[in-house]
Amino acid sequence: MSANKKARTQPPYELLYWPGIPGRGEFVRMKMISTLTDQTSTGSDGNPPTFAPPALRIPGEGKNGAALLISQTPSILSYLGDKLGLDGADEAEKSWILTHTLTALDLNNEAHDTHHPVAIGAYYEDQKDESLKKAAEFREKRIPKFLGYFERVLKGNQEQGQGKFLVGGRLSYADTTLWHVLSGLEFAFPKEMEARKKDYPLLFGTFYNTVKEANGIKEYLGSDRRKQFSLGIFRHYPELDRQQTDEHTKAGAPSQ
Amino acid sequence: MSANKKARTQPPYELLYWPGIPGRGEFVRMKMISTLTDQTSTGSDGNPPTFAPPALRIPGEGKNGAALLISQTPSILSYLGDKLGLDGADEAEKSWILTHTLTALDLNNEAHDTHHPVAIGAYYEDQKDESLKKAAEFREKRIPKFLGYFERVLKGNQEQGQGKFLVGGRLSYADTTLWHVLSGLEFAFPKEMEARKKDYPLLFGTFYNTVKEANGIKEYLGSDRRKQFSLGIFRHYPELDRQQTDEHTKAGAPSQ
Numbered sequence: 474m475s476a477n478k479k480a481r482t483q484p485p486y487e488l489l490y491w492p493g494i495p496g497r498g499e500f501v502r503m504k505m506i507s508t509l510t511d512q513t514s515t516g517s518d519g520n521p522p523t524f525a526p527p528a529l530r531i532p533g534e535g536k537n538g539a540a541l542l543i544s545q546t547p548s549i550l551s552y553l554g555d556k557l558g559l560d561g562a563d564e565a566e567k568s569w570i571l572t573h574t575l576t577a578l579d580l581n582n583e584a585h586d587t588h589h590p591v592a593i594g595a596y597y598e599d600q601k602d603e604s605l606k607k608a609a610e611f612r613e614k615r616i617p618k619f620l621g622y623f624e625r626v627l628k629g630n631q632e633q634g635q636g637k638f639l640v641g642g643r644l645s646y647a648d649t650t651l652w653h654v655l656s657g658l659e660f661a662f663p664k665e666m667e668a669r670k671k672d673y674p675l676l677f678g679t680f681y682n683t684v685k686e687a688n689g690i691k692e693y694l695g696s697d698r699r700k701q702f703s704l705g706i707f708r709h710y711p712e713l714d715r716q717q718t719d720e721h722t723k724a725g726a727p728s729q
Numbered sequence: 730m731s732a733n734k735k736a737r738t739q740p741p742y743e744l745l746y747w748p749g750i751p752g753r754g755e756f757v758r759m760k761m762i763s764t765l766t767d768q769t770s771t772g773s774d775g776n777p778p779t780f781a782p783p784a785l786r787i788p789g790e791g792k793n794g795a796a797l798l799i800s801q802t803p804s805i806l807s808y809l810g811d812k813l814g815l816d817g818a819d820e821a822e823k824s825w826i827l828t829h830t831l832t833a834l835d836l837n838n839e840a841h842d843t844h845h846p847v848a849i850g851a852y853y854e855d856q857k858d859e860s861l862k863k864a865a866e867f868r869e870k871r872i873p874k875f876l877g878y879f880e881r882v883l884k885g886n887q888e889q890g891q892g893k894f895l896v897g898g899r900l901s902y903a904d905t906t907l908w909h910v911l912s913g914l915e916f917a918f919p920k921e922m923e924a925r926k927k928d929y930p931l932l933f934g935t936f937y938n939t940v941k942e943a944n945g946i947k948e949y950l951g952s953d954r955r956k957q958f959s960l961g962i963f964r965h966y967p968e969l970d971r972q973q974t975d976e977h978t979k980a981g982a983p984s985q
Contacts, residue, residue: 515885629771
């Protein structure tokens with residue numbers, strides 16, 4: 474715990490992920506990822522092996538002073554949330570923040586599955602028919618179910634959070650996680666999201682704009698450290714998006 | 730925190746879930762689930778609304794002495810793990826236990842998707858063609874990838890865990906979670922699992938048998954509190970299982 478204070482002022486966290494745009498140190502980074510996902514590794518320095526990136530490496534915080542290695546997005550977020558003051562004010566809030574993060578990541582995973590419904594290891598083009606079906610259900614049933622849920626979370630916390638925060642009165646890693654998923658959905662399904670946004674005034678009127686203007690977040694989003702969406706979890710295949718902007722609105726609000 | 734000690738001796742935890750086999754109190758339970766998943770609720774007693782069961786209710790531990798309500802399986806497990814001494818001995822172990830739990834639950838979710846690859850809200854029978862493809866990838870690529878990973882975790886922790894525990898030298902909620910997923914896979918894909926088990930001696934030779942014989946677990950599994958698998962996440966559709974027990978073994982070990 475003695476390293477916490479130091480970590481806050483000079484974070485030694487190192488995020489290991491699949492390479493994005495190559496740059497300085499790319500060769501070193503590729504070597505590290507290759508080691509990280511080695512299918513014969515039983516781990517090192519007291520850390521377990523990693524199933525898949527991302528992983529977080531924190532020098533000096535592992536067993537016997539070695540680096541600590543943590544993988545799985547919610548586990549990384551929970552660890553960092555505690556260290557960076559982005560978790561809750563008490564035990565109840567900490568639990569809800571992890572819970573909302575997991576729900577936002579479920580939405581993230583379902584968005585991924587729209588272009589890979591049958592085989593994670595195969596190309597989109599080889600599962601396009603199934604993708605069209607999966608995306609239709611996702612757009613018509615799942616998106617409104619998730620967005621409606623988060624709108625209700627914001628409403629239930631309106632007294633403290635003023636529509637800006639999912640839990641309590643300050644920014645948490647649940648807020649930043651949900652924000653990123655929403656921005657990914659806007660990239661992947663622009664017509665669907667444009668048609669639906671007005672049904673969720675707190676989510677898109679208050680929350681979305683507040684988070685992207687928050688201290689640090691705004692600077693990050695405006696920098697080249699923010700990677701553009703392309704062919705990752707969120708992909709824009711026009712055929713998987715809503716085909717007419719008024720597809721549903723004529724018949725009234727869709728059922729949940 | 731003052732309630733922790735009391736909780737250890739007389740746990741007031743109440744798990745809210747979709748009804749299984751009806752019994753005493755079923756009407757009350759159905760009413761509670763109906764309220765829990767009300768699509769207009771903004772939460773109650775300071776708790777956020779629930780996206781979906783399961784949820785855990787802990788009297789007196791919420792805001793202003795109200796009941797605390799937590800949903801999302803990993804969040805519930807993390808909360809209970811801390812209270813019941815089923816998490817780790819230090820911060821590193823706590824992170825790894827959450828991480829392995831999330832990986833085991835990813836395997837759980839992928840097992841579910843074999844019978845619902847296209848539409849969560851539709852019947853299996855209406856997505857059977859896609860299920861056959863999804864199940865083939867799951868059996869041939871994903872099952873060996875996950876089982877191989879957990880075998881390596883056990884091997885990396887063998888000095889302390891002796892093949893019995895994923896992290897450290899005692900039972901954690903990662904162990905119980907992985908155990909349940911493995912038992913579900915044995916129910917859903919009996920031929921596939923029978924053919925593969927021998928490749929993972931720690932996982933099926935030591936770990937699986939140790940967890941099911943652990944204090945409390947053994948009694949639970951032998952009681953009628955342990956629900957039988959049927960048409961939940963794990964389903965036994967013979968057409969989705971391996972079709973011949975020697976499908977792959979003749980050609981040697983499958984690639985990972």
